[in-house]
Amino acid sequence: MSSFHQRPLGQSGLTLSAIGWGTVKLGRNQGVKYPSRFELPSDADAARLLDTAHECGINLLDTAPAYGISEERLGKLLGSSAHDWVISSKTGEEYIDGVSHFDFSAEHTRRSVERSLKRLNRDWLDIVLVHSDGNDVDVIENTGAFETLAKLKQEGYIRAFGMSTKTVAGGILAARESDCVMVTYNPGHTEEQPVIDECLRLNKGVLLKKALASGHLNSDDADPVQTSLDFAYAHKGVTSAIIGTINPQHLRDNIAKAKRSLA
Numbered sequence: 001m002s003s004f005h006q007r008p009l010g011q012s013g014l015t016l017s018a019i020g021w022g023t024v025k026l027g028r029n030q031g032v033k034y035p036s037r038f039e040l041p042s043d044a045d046a047a048r049l050l051d052t053a054h055e056c057g058i059n060l061l062d063t064a065p066a067y068g069i070s071e072e073r074l075g076k077l078l079g080s081s082a083h084d085w086v087i088s089s090k091t092g093e094e095y096i097d098g099v100s101h102f103d104f105s106a107e108h109t110r111r112s113v114e115r116s117l118k119r120l121n122r123d124w125l126d127i128v129l130v131h132s133d134g135n136d137v138d139v140i141e142n143t144g145a146f147e148t149l150a151k152l153k154q155e156g157y158i159r160a161f162g163m164s165t166k167t168v169a170g171g172i173l174a175a176r177e178s179d180c181v182m183v184t185y186n187p188g189h190t191e192e193q194p195v196i197d198e199c200l201r202l203n204k205g206v207l208l209k210k211a212l213a214s215g216h217l218n219s220d221d222a223d224p225v226q227t228s229l230d231f232a233y234a235h236k237g238v239t240s241a242i243i244g245t246i247n248p249q250h251l252r253d254n255i256a257k258a259k260r261s262l263a
């Protein structure tokens with residue numbers, strides 16, 4: 001396994017590779033906004049992607065109940081090596097028969113984490129994020145999701161929790177009330193930078209989603225992946241950029257380019 005930049009996730013005690021593997025495309029190809037249609041990778045291809053990620057020094061996998069069959073597939077593919085990875089999953093969004101439903105209640109939050117533990121074949125989850133419906137502040141203040149995750153952390157079922165937010169106010173509140181925040185941040189979407197600033201100030205973890213603009217890259221740029229990764233890592237508050245790919249060459253390129261940005 002080659003070495004790759006590892007960083008602490010705030011004060012959580014977890015150490016993450018500066019790139020994580022995002023697994024939407026492992027489990028879901030309906031109702032997604034990628035530039036082109038795709039088939040889910042076969043088990044053999046998915047296993048090769050995991051091997052490549054591991055060989056390149058990636059230790060972080062990001063999944064969610066809302067990513068179709070991503071959690072189940074990861075659980076089967078990882079088997080007994082499931083504890084060798086840092087796994088981040090989510091709660092709050094369910095994607096059933098092509099439609100998203102949200103449930104942030106205490107009961108659902110606990111059931112969802114128990115189900116993720118089973119699917120992923122783990123005794124604990126490293127990170128659980130509330131999967132926002134856009135009403136970040138209301139979800140944090142009025143639903144019981146954060147309180148339940150804090151209890152699950154005390155009980156030893158999760159190591160860290162936070163929220164994948166969609167608003168600046170919600171991201172800042174999540175930074176204050178939890179261990180980490182997942183935000184959208186790329187050269188074409190800088191609105192949520194104040195959340196990363198706040199996480200840096202408070203020493204909380206930051207995970208980036210859509211660092212490559214979900215594949216809608218700037219075609220006027222000779223190397224938009226390098227530009228995006230340089231941009232992501234220029235902010236000292238960023239812990240890890242979770243990048244989704246089912247193309248092994250892209251995975252290797254992203255790691256090589258991340259190394260260049262971080263050199």
Ligand SMILES: NC(=O)c1ccc[n+]([C@@H]2O[C@H](COP(=O)([O-])OP(=O)(O)OC[C@H]3O[C@@H](n4cnc5c(N)ncnc54)[C@H](OP(=O)(O)O)[C@@H]3O)[C@@H](O)[C@H]2O)c1
Nearest residue numbers: 022023024164209210211212213214215243244245246250
């Ligand atoms: N919590 C949330 O609300 C939320 C929302 C969105 C995403 N996420 C998480 O964040 C992860 C990343 O987000 P994302 O998948 O939307 O966006 P992303 O990582 O910005 O972009 C992924 C897209 O970029 C393409 N790509 C990757 N590397 C490339 C390269 N070197 N050259 C050209 N194209 C490349 C991929 O296609 P190929 O497969 O062809 O490489 C894929 O279509 C997700 O997988 C998920 O884990 C969370």
